[in-house]
Amino acid sequence: MPERDDIEPTPVRPLWTGTLSFGLVSVPVALYTGNRANPVSLRMLDRDGTPLARRYFCPEHKRAFDRDEIVRGYQVEGGEYVIVTDDELESAEPEKSGDIDLKLFADVNDVDPLFFERAYFLAPAGKSSKVYRLLAETMEKTGHAGIATFVMRDRQYLVAILAENGILRAETMRFVDEVRSPEEVGLPEKGTAKSAQVQKMEREMSKLTKRSLDVKELHDDRAEKLLDLVMRKQAEGRDVVESQVTAETDDRDTVIDLMAELEKRMQGGDAREQPARTTRTRKRAAPKRSRQTAKRPAQARKRKAP
Numbered sequence: 001m002p003e004r005d006d007i008e009p010t011p012v013r014p015l016w017t018g019t020l021s022f023g024l025v026s027v028p029v030a031l032y033t034g035n036r037a038n039p040v041s042l043r044m045l046d047r048d049g050t051p052l053a054r055r056y057f058c059p060e061h062k063r064a065f066d067r068d069e070i071v072r073g074y075q076v077e078g079g080e081y082v083i084v085t086d087d088e089l090e091s092a093e094p095e096k097s098g099d100i101d102l103k104l105f106a107d108v109n110d111v112d113p114l115f116f117e118r119a120y121f122l123a124p125a126g127k128s129s130k131v132y133r134l135l136a137e138t139m140e141k142t143g144h145a146g147i148a149t150f151v152m153r154d155r156q157y158l159v160a161i162l163a164e165n166g167i168l169r170a171e172t173m174r175f176v177d178e179v180r181s182p183e184e185v186g187l188p189e190k191g192t193a194k195s196a197q198v199q200k201m202e203r204e205m206s207k208l209t210k211r212s213l214d215v216k217e218l219h220d221d222r223a224e225k226l227l228d229l230v231m232r233k234q235a236e237g238r239d240v241v242e243s244q245v246t247a248e249t250d251d252r253d254t255v256i257d258l259m260a261e262l263e264k265r266m267q268g269g270d271a272r273e274q275p276a277r278t279t280r281t282r283k284r285a286a287p288k289r290s291r292q293t294a295k296r297p298a299q300a301r302k303r304k305a306p
Contacts, residue, residue, distance in 0.1 A: 040227050071083050105139075111160050117171070122161070135168070
């Protein structure tokens, strides 16, 4: 993948801070996302290169609607909708809380990854990490996972708290009515294969079996090829259009050395005292139209929106 320059340090900021609690135990924690968005994203443009905005269009009135003209509704039988007002939505919001409320502990093998939705890291947020270390070590030693709820941005989440290598993770979970069963999908019932067939399958699998998984092999080939194409076309001045709108730096370009941050917090450090080690964030700027491109007819340098 081509190197990205024009990079500057980005501070580490948790998504949420609060207390992981159960019984008489309280552990101050900070929540960090464990996922990053795809580094290669395409914007929708008009043929002159201006970024487009999404609007709500009414096919009956043949016009776009502003936000103050829009209401929300839940579809019921017969094509009818029940309108839900903003006040009614607000009354249904969960009570704000600074706690991750641990409801129960279960065998980690009983927690089906099919329920997992998004991964987060939990780092110690207080001056001392002793209770955090004790909880992580105990959960890992006993093979237990915690099931908890917490509220973030006016939404209640169900989470599994997992411990691995002395670090706590939080996996947001789908609710039971959001997960299909094998029977719903139509998967076949468990059968018995012949011994010879099993041995043949084992031999084929052994050809690709490694002692350990190298996560560096889990890269996105399509993203690498696409970014290489974009960089090459920009260098050649092909299909480069100039936009009057300059995109601001966003969180998708933020790459944090999270392990360094976790290590510092485990030692009782505070992220506000000094910036954690980070890779750096590229500042996005609107590409300038090259002379080569500017000399071409307008139609030749325009491209279709993806």
